[in-house]
Amino acid sequence: MTVGGGKLLAGRLALILTCLVWVAQAQRVIDADKIEIQTVQVADGLYVLVGEGGNIGVSVGSDGILLVDAQYAPLHRKIMAAIRKISQQPIRYLINTHHHTDHVEGNEAMAKAGAVIIAHENLRERLSAGDPSPGNPARATPPAPKQALPVLTYSDSITLHFNGEEIYVYHPPPAHTDGDSVVYFRRANVIHVGDLPSSIRYPRIDTGNGSVDGMIAAADHILQIANQDTKIIPGHIGTAISVKDLQEQRDMFVVVRDRILSGIRAGKTMEQIIASKPTAEFDERRKGRLAPDGFVRLLYQTMIRR
Ligand SMILES: [Zn+2]
Structure with missing residues (x-):
């Protein structure tokens, strides 16, 4: 040879x-048998389905059903049963907030159920090529089947006029991933933010294509378009949080980023920075799977990639 x-x-x-x-x-x-789908109404005609994976937003009305994210494929039957308890209207649209499996694995089944999938153009590329996720191999995903891919993609923003709503979908510069969408239901004053800073947990960032500064900028932008009454649907933990919660999470991000940055500039190693406990005063209130040390490691790895 x-x-x-x-x-x-x-x-x-x-x-x-x-x-x-x-x-x-x-x-x-x-294990779909062990997971129950909870349905929570957040506004008139607007619901959140909680199961395993990213919270699903559901708009129901005379035009049909529009979904934000689709969770895991094995949960499809249960998700459909939960939707059918709210409405018998046809499934029309599915908007993906980003390409991570826990938000999009149900895409193919939802497309077969009639959904036209809408997403940012980078998300379509990542789904069709597969994502080896070098920064976090546990998040690697194979190339998605054709039917799971978005049919409609956009680059900056797109507005849907559906169920009497003006649904403004826009793409912030790279934040949680480089294909994030924020979904703003203007009339209901509800924003589904996917995995941008929202839940009171230490948020993950895709170390391959996300950005710490982008997470902060995305939070700043959401705070600009929101008002005191806006309900924010986070990707995980809880169904609706307030603008105050989002502000707190954004401020935490800034403090921790700046501490890590000064550690890097002082020539400290990642382990030394982690040992300096830059998140200490925030730890008590943060729930979720990502521990403080893991969060600092994630931020450090994302920051030194630049
Ligand atoms: Zn995610």
């Missing part, structure tokens, strides 16, 4: 191994 042939074989083997890793990691165990 020639050297070139060997390289080709090695390349193919690497590709096969990558695909195997994708498949293994994509098969996260979701």
Whole structure:
């Protein structure tokens, strides 16, 4: 065998191994039998479905049903049953807030149920190519089937006039990922923000394509368009938070980022920065799976990537 042939074989083997890793990691165990879907009304004709994975926003009315995110594929049957308890109207649209599996794995089934999928153009690229997620291999996903891909993509913003609502969907510069969408129901004064800073937990950032400064900028922008009465649907933990909660989370981000930055500038290693406990005064109120040390590591890795 020639050297070139060997390289080709090695390349193919690497590709096969990558695909195997994708498949293994994509098969996260979701025991649909053990998960109940809770339905919470947040405004007239607007609901949140909580199951496992990202909170689903549901707009119901005479035009049909519009969804924001679709959670995990094995939960589809239960999600549909929960929707059918609210409305018998046809499923018309599904907007994806970003490409992570816990928000989009149900896409294919929702498309088959009639949904036209709408998302930012970068999300479509990431879903169709698959995401090896080098910063966090546990989040790697294989290329999605064609029916799971958005049919309508946009670059800056798109507005849907549906169920008497003006649904303004816009893309902030890279924040949680580089394909985030914020979904603003103007009449109801409700904003579904996906995994941008919102829930009172330490938020994750996609270390491959997200940005710490972007998370802060996205929070600032949401705070600009929101008012004191705006309800914010977070991607996880809780169904609606207030503008005050979002402000607190944004302020926490700024403090922790600045501390990590001064550690980096002083020549400290990641372990030294983690040991300096830059999140200390915020830890007590933050719930969720990401521990303080993990959050600092994530921010550090995202910041040094620049
Ligand atoms: Zn996410």
